[in-house]
Amino acid sequence: MVGAQCFPMYLHGHSKASSCYDHPTRPIAGHLPPVNDPSIGIAVTLDGQPVQGLCPGETYGFSVHFPAPRAALVTVSQGTIPESNVPRCANVFTSPGEELVKSIRASWQVTCSMLGSVEIKVTSGVSSSGKLLKSQLGFPVLRLSQCPKNKCMAGPTAAAEPVADAAAAPTATEVETTEMTPQVESQQSNLVLIANSSKPAAAAAAAPAAPVTAARDVLHAGASVVPASLTQIGSGCSSESRLGYQCSKELTKGVTLHYSLGGDQPSNVCTQKSGYERPGGAAKGSMMHFALESDLQGYLGLGFPTNPGNMVPADAVIATIDDKTASTTLGSYRLTANTAAGIKPLNGWATGLGAVRRFNLTRNSQTTTLCFSRPVSSSAALTASINPAVVPLIWSTSTSNDFTQHKMQGALIVNLISGKYFDVSSSLGSSAAQIAHGALMLVAFCALMPAGMLLARHKWLFGDSEAGRLPSSWRHLHQLLQLTAVLCVIASFGLAMVLFFSENGAGSGIHKLYTPHFGLGVAAVAVSVLQLAGGLINPGAGHSLAMWRVGHYSLGWVAIILGIVNCFIGAVLMHDLRNAALVAWLTPICVFLGVLALAGLVLEVPKRMGCV
Known part of the structure; x- marks a missing residue:
């Protein structure tokens, strides 16, 4: 495990991971495929006491213990690890550098948008070769009514969903803050992250606060995202959505994006015949709802890239409408290459797909609208779990139904919790x-x-x-x-x-x-x-x-x-x-x-x- 081929740094430090939730599943960097190791101990605690379920809005501590020093990769399937040391992946923590450790302790921030079940996963190794050892532990996400402290904004429509109620939004001083101080016990080769709760609230307020970075900085620098408990749904929207979504943004002249988090799919001319239903099985968490409008008369698509700003690899929903035959082609796809051959049908990760073309009196033109929804977590998606505060998107539209030709395209990152968006310097197209x-x-x-x-x-x-x-x-x-x-x-x-x-x-x-x-x-x-x-x-x-x-x-x-x-x-x-x-x-x-x-x-x- 020690050296340049140490798998945690190899997997994420050298872009070998296709998403922030990847763990090795096959031989990698000189290691054999991982096998289960019951000797790995995983515990999640709140105020020093073990928990059986997670409350939205809380920050928990977790610890991983090994029988002997190891290098390790730790991920959480939803939420963030504030001490994350992997750029672009706020849910990932690895043992530092080439150091072998006997235990890891850090914190787990559970966002208010989380639903269903979550898990913490560990893959470790003891040398630069040999088999990898893994373990995981799952927890249900409790409803707010089951939690002793309600740190999220309770709403009348869905107890587990935050709503746009400014009066219910807690201020920064009302939320408990915990400063994580890293310490290394060199004699036992342990990495320990100790929670320091001794700092008075007034001192904490007077201390320089960590800046709330733009979402693109979160992805590229591994900075902490805005806690869901400190934000309001839609509070940062640039304009209201006339299609019933919480927010909308004009991407460029003639192209508009609409988006929402939570609840059911908004009712509008596009979604009325979309056949929306909440996916079951592996799909967990809140639903994300999107619509893309374009004045162009060709195809249009909206997708989720693994690398912000890049078209491939990504999952995308693409629609074409042929006015001559009055036929609509609509589907979810996996984008593996920037060619027509690289667009491969892939079902199971998106629902409520719809497409319609109508005359828009406001724009005085024909407008094509694509709409769909997807869960925050879905095992069928390329990015199996998405942080709603940091949702990378790519979009494209054309005057033609030929997939190989883009007329307009772009990329952005949307914070579905606050409603804000951040433009990304897209690498799409020839600069x-x-x-x-x-x-x-x-x-x-x-x-x-x-x-x-x-x-x-x-x-x-x-x-x-x-x-x-x-x-x-x-x-x-x-x-x-x-x-x-x-x-x-x-x-x-x-x-x-x-x-x-x-x-x-x-x-x-x-x-x-x-x-x-x-x-x-x-x-x-x-x-x-x-x-x-x-x-x-x-x-x-x-x-x-x-x-x-x-x-x-x-x-x-x-x-x-x-x-x-x-x-x-x-x-x-x-x-x-x-x-x-x-x-x-x-x-x-x-x-x-x-x-x-x-x-x-x-x-x-x-x-x-x-x-x-």
Whole structure:
């Protein structure tokens, strides 16, 4: 378990997990599949006393004990762990660094929106290889009437659902706060997180409060989310929903999102024939309700990505309406690639699907509306459990029913508890930086470098038929071409690094060509710089010149081949991951290479015939 392959950091630190609820189910990082270990002790307590059920709005302490020091991964299926040390996953806690611990103690924040049953799951290991050991413990979420303290806003319609009643919302000073102070008992190799309740309430109020970060910061920095007990349903809505939802947001001109948390699906023109019913079985917790309106006459879709801002992988509901045949195609799907082939039907995680197109008097246009609901927790979904305070969404709409063409698209994160929303810098579509990266590489490896090589082959055009004497004009033009190409390569590589780190390597693991593209790019840049440097130190006549030519020519061929291959790979990636048209990238590649190849063949005839 100790080392770079320690599975908790490997699974979540290297983006091997598809969601924040993942545990290893197969061999990973040198470990065998996990097996149940009854010796792992899990306990959940409130005020030092063990509990048999969880009350919404409470913050519990939990402890995990091992018979011997281990590295461990701990998750909760609903709610958050305030001490979470995994970016983007507030429900995950891992043993620190490469340290083996005998016990873990932390807190478990139970939100007011939780219903059904929840579980705490542990996977651990004792070495860098061998089998993994797992255990889990489940609890029912109690109704507010069963809880001695009601820390949520009780409403008349559903005892377990918070309602929009400002008078019932507790203030920050009315809610008990617990500061968690991490301590490490080094002699026993134990990690202990001790609850420090000794700080007076007045002192706590005077101390600097942890900022309520935007939801995107919660996902990318692992910050704590706003406790449900401190918020109101719909209190942060930008505008009222005319479709009966708690909130609505205009995503862009002509596209509006409506959303609600809890209760049944709102009644409107879209949901009247949607066949809504609360899913049973593995589906637990409050229902989330959504509707998406668009003035465009093609398909429209709304989905839940595993990586905020990325289209794949994700679950989505997509609808198309054919006015000519008066037919509607509506379904829930799993998005595995940014192509039509990557849209695969997947039922069971969404309910109450509906779609309608009607004339909108307010907008004076035909409006297409898609509506559906999904539970907070569903084992059929890619993200099995969603924190209602941090719901990442992607949306797209088009003038066509062809899934491969987006007219408008975007991404955001919605807090269904407060009603607020946060725009995400979406990586959907081809950004200017991505286009510039590809264009610079294309010009360098498919135009400038091959043109420089063509001049080297046919220097007789400059009046010199002997390879040993290079006219100054030829040399200057050759060096200018190669220098410009390498500058383009370096600039493009810099853009690639900026994109990679700004997206936290989001493309890694999504497409099988991502890693080869990155590796070939690094190699092509290194060889190009080395080849240019060698060209600037021509040794002159003699034995060294012959050796220099072999090395210089070989490096040139290697750089061009690596670059051209990587340009084709990049075109495929831009198409699959960014929805860019293949023809937009393949056409200039083929034109540049085709023209230069044709010129080379034409010039080769007089050279081989001895006419020069």
